[in-house]
Amino acid sequence: MANAAEMEMQHRTVLLEEAVDALLWRDDGIYVDCTLGRCGHSRRILERLGDRGKLIALDKDPQAIEEAKKIIDPRFSIAHESFARLRDVLAGYGVTRVAGVLLDLGVSSPQLDDPTRGFSFRFNGPLDMRMDPTRGESAAEWLARATVQEITEVIKCYGEERFAFQIAKALLARRMDSDRLGPLVTTGELASIVAGVVKTRERGKSPVTRTFQALRIHVNQELVDLQIVLDAAADLLEKKGKLVVISFHSLEDRIVKRVMRTLTSVEAIDRRIPMRAHQFAPPPYKLVGKVKPCAKEIAENSRARSAIMRIVERVAL
Incomplete structure (x- = not known):
């Protein structure tokens, strides 16, 4: 049985099933988990991927990288990098388009609950x-x-x-x-x-x-890096690809909402297209929806209370 300290360090992945359901639309695609954390989303993605699918995961935190090394799967690749370097990481793997990108923002429970990291005043x-x-x-x-x-x-x-x-x-x-x-x-x-x-x-x-x-x-330059990765992730999506973002406070969500609104507006259309064509061409992305944790999840994990998940899909290249 785990002792109290071990139990406190355990991390409950917020919106686990909802995020993976929104992200995966084909099991042979290349997907990116930009916020590896304690591998909750990554493990579930791998469970759902087919033999030809691939998952590339990034994280700044060395402890997250060590946790990910416990996953032995030829479809799984790990990069100890900030998600602001998403383009460079994917280029290193020879990847130019992906089927989906997931961002689970904020600080994980193990980071908050570890006094040596200095994140918490508790x-x-x-x-x-x-x-x-x-x-x-x-x-x-x-x-x-x-x-x-x-x-x-x-x-x-x-x-x-x-x-x-x-x-x-x-x-x-x-x-x-x-x-x-x-x-x-x-x-x-x-x-x-x-x-x-x-x-x-x-x-x-x-x-x-x-x-x-x-x-x-x-x-950690969190908001600066968030703007960079959102722009890069949307651009790297293949047709029908999904960008799924879970945020936990208003500053993050404000940026996510603004970027997704811009992507799905008429202003997102390539201005090199003749003006007449703009009258008929839809925006290259569409909003899929917004999801919040259910009452049961919030009751079981208080840190889920402020979570908001937003999804956008690329509909044209």
Whole structure:
């Protein structure tokens, strides 16, 4: 029997069946799981693929890559890369068109529940927050050099936090006292500083949630990379190919919704086509739908509550 720590580290894949049902439309196609995580979607895709089908999976997180290595399947390929490099990854495999692309955005339960990763204020751990701890700048390193204006903009834009300026000033004041206290390097101290500034918050909401979200998004360039991968994924789809995206907060979903609306509008038609033809040519993509978790899934997994899945299909090349 798994102990409590092991159970907490388990990850429940949100909208598992719904996402795979939306993604797979032929079992001999090439599919891409851009957010491998703990392989929930990937394992189910492989179960549904035929012998001629292929699945290429990407993830920044080295732990996700190690988990994926447990899957021994000749149809399965793994790339330790950001999904912003989707084009380059597929080019490396000699792939120019795919039958479907899946993105399951946000942070996985194992990442949140591991104190050493620094994603959660529920545990005291190193203030890291990187999806890939082997690359780039940690949250602590960025806070040690950022200006008040930069910190304010990140917390305001990515956390939608109305006390962003006050938090930034408190963080700078803490940094000015680093000779006495040492550098700010733990999630516990960051949470304490933010909680000391944010005196009011919606009932049942932690005063530090928005700041932690903002720093994580900034450190990992999540929204910038999301825009890049959405554009690339849509362009790489073959005719009838599906782009399936699961988002967990409004900032992500806003980008997904905007991109899909643009893809499925008349403006998405190639302007090199004579104007007269535009009157008859449909947009090259169509919206398939939007899906939210059912009450049963939300009851079993509270992290599914905010999930929204959007699907678009390519109808013309």
